[in-house]
Amino acid sequence: xxxxxxxxxxxxxxxxxxxxxxxxxxxxxxxxxxxxxxxxxxxxxxxxxxxxxxxxxxxxxxxxxxxxxxxxxxxxxxxxxxxxxxxxxxxxxxxxxxxxxxxxxxxxxxxxxxxxxxxxxxxxxxxxxxxxxxxxxxxxxxxxxxxxxxxxxxxxxxxxxxxxxxxxxxxxxxxxxxxxxxxxxxxxxxxxxxxxxxxxxxxxxxxxxxxxxxxxxxxxxxxxxxxxxxxxxxxxxxxxxxxxxxxxxxxxxxxxxxxxxxxxxxxxxxxxxxxxxxxxxxxxxxxxxxxxxxxxxxxxxxxxxxxxxxxxxxxxxxxxxxxxxxxxxxxxxxxxxxxxxxxxxxxxxxxxxxxxxxxxxxxxxxxxxxxxxxxxxxxxxxxxxxxxxxxxxxxxxxxxxxxxxxxxxxxxxxxxxxxxxxxxxxxxxxxxxxxxxxxxxxxxxxxxxxxxxxxxxxxxxxxxxxxxxxxxxxxxxxxxxxxxxxxxxxxxxxxxxxxxxxxxxxxxxxxxxxxxxxxxxxxxxxxxxxxxxxxxxxxxxxxxxxxxxxxxxxxxxxxxxxxxxxxxxxxxxxxxxxxxxxxxxxxxxxxxxxxxxxxxxxxxxxxxxxxxxxxxxxxxxxxxxxxxxxxxxxxxxxxxxxxxxxxxxxxxxxxxxxxxxxxxx
Numbered sequence: 001x002x003x004x005x006x007x008x009x010x011x012x013x014x015x016x017x018x019x020x021x022x023x024x025x026x027x028x029x030x031x032x033x034x035x036x037x038x039x040x041x042x043x044x045x046x047x048x049x050x051x052x053x054x055x056x057x058x059x060x061x062x063x064x065x066x067x068x069x070x071x072x073x074x075x076x077x078x079x080x081x082x083x084x085x086x087x088x089x090x091x092x093x094x095x096x097x098x099x100x101x102x103x104x105x106x107x108x109x110x111x112x113x114x115x116x117x118x119x120x121x122x123x124x125x126x127x128x129x130x131x132x133x134x135x136x137x138x139x140x141x142x143x144x145x146x147x148x149x150x151x152x153x154x155x156x157x158x159x160x161x162x163x164x165x166x167x168x169x170x171x172x173x174x175x176x177x178x179x180x181x182x183x184x185x186x187x188x189x190x191x192x193x194x195x196x197x198x199x200x201x202x203x204x205x206x207x208x209x210x211x212x213x214x215x216x217x218x219x220x221x222x223x224x225x226x227x228x229x230x231x232x233x234x235x236x237x238x239x240x241x242x243x244x245x246x247x248x249x250x251x252x253x254x255x256x257x258x259x260x261x262x263x264x265x266x267x268x269x270x271x272x273x274x275x276x277x278x279x280x281x282x283x284x285x286x287x288x289x290x291x292x293x294x295x296x297x298x299x300x301x302x303x304x305x306x307x308x309x310x311x312x313x314x315x316x317x318x319x320x321x322x323x324x325x326x327x328x329x330x331x332x333x334x335x336x337x338x339x340x341x342x343x344x345x346x347x348x349x350x351x352x353x354x355x356x357x358x359x360x361x362x363x364x365x366x367x368x369x370x371x372x373x374x375x376x377x378x379x380x381x382x383x384x385x386x387x388x389x390x391x392x393x394x395x396x397x398x399x400x401x402x403x404x405x406x407x408x409x410x411x412x413x414x415x416x417x418x419x420x421x422x423x424x425x426x427x428x429x430x431x432x433x434x435x436x437x438x439x440x441x442x443x444x445x446x447x448x449x450x451x452x453x454x455x456x457x458x459x460x461x462x463x464x465x466x467x468x469x470x471x472x473x474x475x476x477x478x479x480x481x482x483x484x485x486x487x488x489x490x491x492x493x494x495x496x497x498x499x500x501x502x503x504x505x506x507x508x509x510x511x512x513x514x515x516x517x518x519x520x521x522x523x524x525x526x527x528x529x530x531x532x533x534x535x536x537x538x539x540x541x542x543x544x545x546x547x548x549x550x551x552x553x554x555x556x557x558x559x560x561x562x563x564x565x566x567x568x569x570x571x572x573x574x575x576x577x578x579x580x581x582x583x584x585x586x587x588x589x590x591x592x593x594x595x596x597x598x599x600x601x602x603x604x605x606x607x608x609x610x611x612x613x614x615x616x617x618x619x620x621x622x623x624x625x626x627x628x629x630x631x632x633x634x635x636x637x638x639x640x641x642x643x644x645x646x647x648x649x650x651x652x653x654x655x656x657x658x659x660x661x662x663x664x665x
Contacts, residue, residue, distance in 0.1 A: 006054065009125040012094065014053065014118050022053075022062060022096040024124050025070065048164045048608070048632060050135065051096060052125045053118045059102045059125075060118055061110065061135060063629075066095030096124075099629060102135060110135040110628050129168055136628045138171040157202045160633035163619065170622065170633040172582075177626035178203065178522055181552055181579050183564040183572075184620075185597070186586025189646060191618040192565050195584055196524060197229035197638035204230075204237050204481060211237050216467055217482045218506065219524040220499050224488030226526075229642040233261070239482035240468065242267035244445045244490050244498065267485060267498075270448040272301075272398045273459060274501060281543045282497050283433045289426040296411040298394035301404065304348045305397035313350070314386060320344065320353050321384035323413040328377055340409070347406045353384065396459075398450035405434050442490050446497075463509045466502065467521065496531045496544040504547045510558040520559040523551075528564040529571040545573055552579035570596040582624030584635075587615040608632075 016023035047067070052059040070091045100112040133139040138156040145153050156171040186192050205211030213236045219226055227241050238261040245266055274282065276295050285291045303316060323344060327337045345355045357380070391414070408431060415423040437443050464470070468480030485502070487495050506521060513519060525532060525548075532548045551560055552575060564580065566572050570592045577600060588594055598609055601623070608630055612621060618637070623630035 006123060006125060009052075009128070010123050011051070011126050012124045014120055014122045014124060015093075017117055017120060019117075020097065021065075022098065022118070024051075024094040024096060026092045026094065046164050050099075050127045050132070050629075051094075052102065052127055052131060053122055054125065055116055055118060055122070057104055058116070059104070060114055060116070061099045061102050061629075062096035063099055064094055065097045068093050068095070094124075102131070106134065109137045112628075127165075129165070132165060132168055136171065136631070138173060141171065157199075158636065159199065159202065159622070160620075160635040163632050163634060170627075170631050172622065172626040174203070176624075177582050178561060179520065180556065180581035180625060181562045181564070181576075182582040182584070182624070182626075183566070183569070183577060183580040184584045184586075185564075185566055185569045185588065185593075186620070187588055187590070188567050189617065190567075190586035190588075190615070191620070191635060192567070192586055193223075193225050193229075193526075193642040193644040194618060194638045195586070195620060195635045196526070196563070196565060197226060197642045198636045200226075200230060200482070200524075201233070201638055202636065204233050211235065213237065213481065214478065215481050216519070216521045217524060218466060218502075218521065219482070219484045220487060220495075220502075220526055221484050222487045222495060222527040222530065223644065224486050225642040225644045226484055227486070227643070228640050229638055230482055230484070231262070232640060233482075235261070237261065237482070238263075238468070238480040239484060240265065240465070240480050241484045241486065243486035243488075244442075244494065263480070266445070268445050268448050269498060269501060270398070270450075270462065271401050271404075271446050272396050272450070273462060273505065275396070275504070276394050277543065278497070278501055278504070281500070282437070283430060285430060289423060290430045293411050293415065293423065293427050294408070294430065295394065296391045296414065297404065297408040299391045300348070300407040300410055301399040302395040302397045303392055304407075305395075305399055314384075315389055315392075316348075317350055317352055317384040318386040318389050319391065319410070319414060320348060320350065321381040322417045323410050324353070325378060325381050325385075326413050326417040328374055328381075343406060344410060344413075347403055348410065353381070400450065401447040402438060405431070405438070408434060442494055459505065460509065463505045466506065467509070467519075492530050499525070499531050500544040500547045503551060507547070507551055507555065507558070507560055510560050513558065516557065517559040520561065522561050522563055524563045524565070526565050527567075528576075529566045529568045532564070532573045532576055534571055534573050545576075549573060549575045552576040569593050569600075580624075582622075582626045584620045584622050585612055586620045587612065587617070589613045 010027065012024040012026035014022055015025050047064060049064045051062050051064065053062060070093050098114040098117075100110055101114060101116070102110045127135070130139075141154060141156050141158075142152045143155050154174060156173050157177075158169045158171050160170050162168040162170050184192050184195055200217060203212060204215060204217075211234050221227075230239055233239070241262055241264045243264075243266065276298055279285075279294060279298060280291055283290075283294065285294055300319070303312070303319070324341055327341050327344075342355060345353070349355060391411070408427075412424050412427055438447065464476070466483050468478060468483060470477050470479040485498070487498065490498075503523065506523070510519060510521065532545055536545065548562070551562060552573075555561060562576070562580075564572065564576065568590075569577065569588070570590075583601070585597065588597065594609070594612060597612070598606075601609070608621065611632065615621070615632075616634075619632065619634050621630060621632050
């Protein structure tokens with residue numbers, strides 16, 4: 001550094017050095033902890049500000065952690081000062097904590113850790129914005145794209161303004177933030193939703209000249225906040241808004257769009273896309289009996305969806321004949337047996353075993369069995385029985401949701417035909433849950449009809465709609481960058497199932513990519529503690545959490561990255577939270593949550609963490625791989641804001657009683 005520049009920026013000298021702390025006596029020029037330079041007036045003694053200590057070929061970067069008066073210093077009269085006093089020390093002192101080193105060579109970056117310590121009486125310099133850019137490694141924010149001389153891309157994004165360095169814009173590095181898992185934490189009302197909205201607006205191009213047309217964001221919007229916030233994004237950014245609706249929710253108006261670049265749709269999740277484990281989660285099955293029976297029932301839906309040929313045809317007839325034989329022996333109630341036989345044959349009957357072929361005479365049609373009828377039917381069915389036959393596994397072929405109850409009944413009958421007489425008693429709660437799912441309004445999104453034009457039988461086509469991918473013949477094209485799934489009208493039970501299934505489908509799709517990591521996807525989990533908890537409320541919640549834990553551990557390899565948002569970090573899965581590389585922490589006052597953050601961030605100083613409880617709204621402590629040092633900033637204001645405004649209580653309190661227009665009639 002040039003001598004004149006060093007003299008201009010000098011604020012004091014080192015008078016005490018140890019491995020963990022330096023002490024600085026400030027010059028008289030730093031009057032009132034303010035240093036007046038040629039370029040500006042610098043307030044150099046804020047807690048959390050940075051200083052540089054020049055050595056032979058690098059600077060030691062240190063953080064200001066304390067301010068004090070020298071104990072033996074007496075009062076100094078301003079009238080007694082002379083020009084010579086300007087270079088003398090004052091009674092003011094700073095305590096510094098060393099952070100790392102910054103080479104003089106401007107092509108090299110800041111690195112944590114100090115291996116060379118300053119000598120006594122070394123100069124201490126205040127930092128300028130160009131130094132901060134180098135320390136935070138965010139210099140040259142916009143760079144040229146190779147082989148495209150007129151195109152540029154962003155290397156970092158501005159997220160807010162520093163609360164320590166006047167008018168300094170705090171930036172995060174795009175690759176390190178959006179190419180890793182991140183967590184946005186804070187009390188309700190501290191500004192988390194606005195932070196997410198501001199991040200997405202900046203990253204998608206609203207605040208820049210380079211819209212990110214190749215990006216993909218999937219939002220689990222549990223409070224219905226982000227449709228408005230993402231309504232004014234520039235070309236070529238498009239988004240899809242999908243909502244889970246039911247009879248008690250207001251219908252989705254297709255004309256109610258916030259922009260021309262939005263496609264709105266009712267979200268439907270074809271039930272045949274669920275894996276056996278997800279069916280077990282949905283139906284809350286017990287381990288010993290219900291899970292094997294459910295898996296057999298799902299296998300039957302796949303088996304009877306297959307074209308009948310060869311051994312497959314014989315296996316179908318064997319299972320059907322075994323179940324009908326068992327019903328036929330139930331002679332105590334002929335009418336019930338006949339109805340159950342007819343139900344099975346109507347759904348799963350074959351060319352060889354049909355209603356017309358088995359229930360062929362008048363007496364049987366009306367449920368009037370006699371010994372001759374039973375013997376006749378048993379003789380017909382006996383020829384279809386195989387030895388050592390097994391029900392095949394579930395292949396996720398399309399089937400009607402209502403057929404599951406029939407398949408479950410057949411699976412129970414098949415077990416009963418093999419001597420397990422109590423299986424129906426053990427599966428009574430399972431049958432009840434299946435019937436409930438067929439009637440509950442909030443699960444209507446799951447009861448898709450395989451014949452609907454809007455429902456695709458293909459796993460990939462369903463997932464591609466979420467990923468914003470369309471097809472032009474055999475070629476895939478990018479159609480949308482944002483998928484907002486509005487989950488605000490459903491309970492946690494539905495949120496658990498939908499979030500885990502969608503995440504698993506996206507993860508599986510990316511794992512099969514021809515080029516690994518070539519299609520990065522960022523999954524935003526709003527109110528993540530509701531469906532990624534540390535202490536599951538039930539066994540089903542535990543199963544739902546597993547996919548997020550797997551993505552947290554393996555998603556980076558395939559380009560799937562999580563952005564968690566929660567007001568209760570202590571209630572989040574420790575596995576998922578431990579894999580986050582970046583944190584934006586707003587005000588947190590709960591002692592349990594503060595303790596949890598202290599445990600998961602051992603490299604953050606206690607003085608920095610102590611400020612979390614008093615952070616103003618919209619302020620956050622940012623640290624992790626996307627910023628070189630922990631930084632406190634005021635997050636850029638989102639425009640438009642998400643639909644998460646605070647209630648104006650006094651406005652609604654102090655008015656004359658009248659019609660209540662906000663609530664549904």
